Amino acid sequence: MKVKMLTGNEAIARGFYEAGGHVAASYPGSPTVEMLETIKKQYPEIYAEFSVNEKVALEVGIGASMTGARTLVSMKHVGVNVAADPLMTFTETKTKGGFVLMSGDDPGMASSQNEQDNRIFAKFANMPVLDPADSQEAKDFTMIGLEISERFEAPVMLRITSRLCHSRTKVVLSDRTEVPIKGFVKSPSDYGMIPPNTFDKQFHMRQRIEKLQSALDDLNINRYEPYDGADTLIITSGLPYQNLRELAPKAAVYKLGIVYPLPLDALRALASKFNQVVVIEEMTGFIEDQLWLAGIPCVGKTAFPFTGELDIEEIETGLRMLGVEMANVFLQVAEEASASEVEPLTPVMGRLPMFCAGCPHRPVFDILKKSKKTVIGDIGCYSMGILYPLEVLDSIISMGASLGMVKGMKKAERLMGINQPLVAVIGDGTFYHSGMTGLLNLLHQSDPTDNITILILNNGTTAMTGGQPNASSSPYGDGSDMNVDLPKLIEVMGFESVKVVDQFDYKAAKKTMEDAFKHEGIDIIMTTRPCALRFKIKEPHFAVDPSICIACRTCVKTNCPPIHMKHYEGFDKQKSSIDPSMCVGCSVCSQVCPVGAIKRS
Template sequence: MENTKTVLTGNQAVARGFYEAGGLLASSYPGSPTVELLESVKEYPEIYAEFSVNEKVALETAIGASFYGARAMVSMKHVGVNVAMDPLMTFTQTPMNGGFLLVTGDDPGMASSQNEQDNRILGKFAHMGILYPGSSEEAKEYTRLAFDLSEAFETPMMLDITSRICHGRGIVVEKAREEHRPKGFTPDNTKYTMLPPYTHARQHAMKKRIQDLEEYAYDAPMNLLKEVPGARVLLVATGLAYHNLQELSLPYSIYRPGLVYPLSKRRMMELKESYDRILVVEEMQPFLENELKLMGVDCEGKEWFSFTGELHTEVIAKGLREAGLLTSPDLPEMEREPVVSRPPMFCAGCPHRPVFDILKKMKVTVMGDIGCYSMAVLPAFEAAHTMISMGATLGITKGMMKAMRLSGDEKPLVSVIGDGTFFHSGMTGFANLLHQTDPRDNMTFIILENGTTAMTGGQSNGSSGKYDVHDDMHMDIKALLNTMGIDNVQYADQFDYNRFRDILKEEVAKPGISVIIATRPCALKFKIKEPNFYVDPKICIGCRTCVKTNCPPIRMKQYPGIDKLKSSIDPDMCVGCSVCAQVCPVNAIKRTQRGGE
């Protein structure tokens, strides 16, 4: 199967590149667009792969392997790097014993993210070399190259890959694996203990290796110059923007730096002398544009292209037309059939649904967090009112409560967090609740213990073993909180709708810290299906109470011989969670053993 062509996503291509480069350990925390990357690495038995409890721990796990001399890779979505910055900014001072690669999945256009940050900036901030692929083949080859560069220049490398490259497919040439036996770890405080006085020397070493990389970049093979004879305009483009630019067949030269940091100043000054006009085409921030301007290269860029969103071919053409570099007619708009707008929703049988249905009806202020339950901010629930980052709900709830009390506002606050997020970064927030507590502070925390990191594909978390004997972690959240010193912690079954509602109302009504652990597992991950429910149209009054739970199988329809629209349940979609039957005011919804109405 070696040296054969195959079609891979960018994520799969990076995994393949890591395998071919002799990679030994890969770690990650699941997050789109890079979650598939580690799933693909797991297909190679020669590599140890794990989803760690958060990005910081994932990075530290890979650091340990690199210290031993193994080639190691850590992957995460762009905001995950923020979580890992503390060890990253110190680790990048050390020389590499084993090649090290940080893969960050940027998300131009925010298809699945709460912000749109350009991690090329963080890569430069951390003194890392940065490779920026624009296709699956480049993703694989740049991954292989990253480890050679990491060891040759004793530097950690960053592979910045965007959502469309992660998920898009392309032809990749698979090659044989090159084994790289770890050299082992030899204690050396000047290399691996980053405290003064050792760090002073490492600052100079970081500067020197970037200078050495810059010299390498002058004629590095991934930095491509496509010259057009007689052209006086140079376009600088990288990543997917470069490939989209190719579709326009322009009469201009193009420079494509695959190594986007550091750029070769010597090369760019030569190009400056060869062209009258230089224009940079890049997604998100003007990173390359700013680098060129810092070198003294007069160039254009973001005055013609947006700082946000993706640069599709049509968008590039529009920018070039406004810049006076394109005179051909506008590219034809794609004809699209009108599509009914539908926001994302919880799966049929999702255990989060009854929780937010109750919260919405209670009309309380809810601090949200990151996970499937983030969708509670959207219609039809709109039952959560803040959404910032993993685990942020704890600190936000406490901070808002303190401000409310100082302002004489006695209203309660409710906070919702998933079990995966609890283990990721929620435990520290819970510990902080015990600092300067006021028994009058009314905060109720709901932990949705569904046993999976569901939004990113069902990866395991610290409590998955509660629902699946094959998972090797089964931490008792209640015992952890009790040990911390939080006493008012109870389990509650959210599919016992009325009982859960009563417990929640009781806890919200009293001051102090209350924690409710909702106990139902993810229906999708654990393939939970009970006999389905059906609607008796002769009893149904058409009140739509069941419809408002926003469960996918439920809709209004016309029954034969009945003029008024009545509720109905698709038996093929219903997994028998019973929430609709419990909220029905007239008991028109019943469970069947027949598998249909």
């Protein structure tokens, strides 16, 4: 028996491999990125791709599944919104090749713009939902998910939370079982989803959930853990189950592996033997609501937070409130420990993320900050431009939204009789993902005097998620096979011209941007510098000559990790300094320095 330490992401990739998986598609989004990367790196038997967006990834998956291939599509929770249109109709069809949709939910929003609970999405789409509690289950449930999908002809959601995606636990490995691809069989009434073909599909979706519900016992995916003399039954799943076990409650536990549909008859019978039923789940009361609807009284969100992760401490607090005894306690011990402290701890200075040393976004945001314009941001590393001390962006909503929003804002302002310059900032990856349609829409009913500047920060990669290739990567020597000429694409759409600028030529970039802000009409500017992190750019570092430095802080205000003010021997005033171990030699600080105090070493 081979056992290995795997993250949740790696375990899902492994499960798909062992189950004979054929096609995997994804769009990179934390916390799921490493899943598809693992498949690409380790399992050449599987066709895997990062598609242009989640909708396309899901559609690639639909095509593969209809052809009878075992299919895995992965995305972060908000990606399912992008893929929702094909998903809500695909789910009507009778799934052929096992289809698992991995949704990386993010309770606590460690790296997301919202906290949506995709278990609800799955129920909305009439899909069963599996909810693993460690890497072993992540692997097992991927395999079970494919089987459920084929047996009940339903797409299946594998919902996993960010903590488990990045948690490493032991996993038992097996060999791959080859499964033949069945091939596409024409059946227009099954695959052509227009009425009247859709009418009987409503019944299919309902019946498959009912069939699965009555077959849950055989699947061996839920587990009852009795406790002698207990008056409380706790129902839980996922990581909260593991946190609960650390507390060793004196209660019976029903550990769910599948959270939709629930084994309601079994739970009803069991619940009647206890004084209280407690539901512990992160985010919404998804399980709790289902129990109440089935006439099973329970306590959930009145005792446990509705937002954030449910750590050991939150569960301990809730259980104490409900009078459930625990063999292990953590809060009490911590409280005693802190009581022994003579002095309270000093609050620690925060540490916000920032652009890396050498980041090509830095000069752009320095220029934007000085311009004081209204700037609509988008999703990517440049989203950090909304944070202190840059505070350049005025809005961030969702992938590609900046280009649609800037138009609406402009049209509303024109109705008010104003035409101030508006700026939209979007990266290359996000532009391909869902910015192109918004840009195209700007051609429609545009007033030639509408003052809009669109900045496309082309750094040749999908940077925020770790530097995955995208349609712009090839010219940057990434070896990727997509080689889209972005300015040409935009010009073909019908825009007059795209100004291409090297933002590390600070003066030229500043002039191009300022001219655009002044110019009435739509100006599109594309910057060209690649991501310093992805392409590991490291040139000789820069250094400050304190005898020339006038301590004006213009360089410091570019907000670069290696640059800060410090005391030099022989100087009264603090002068700027550059940490040579962090500087990658981008030259922006030396270009903004008004006195030439910063030179390359």
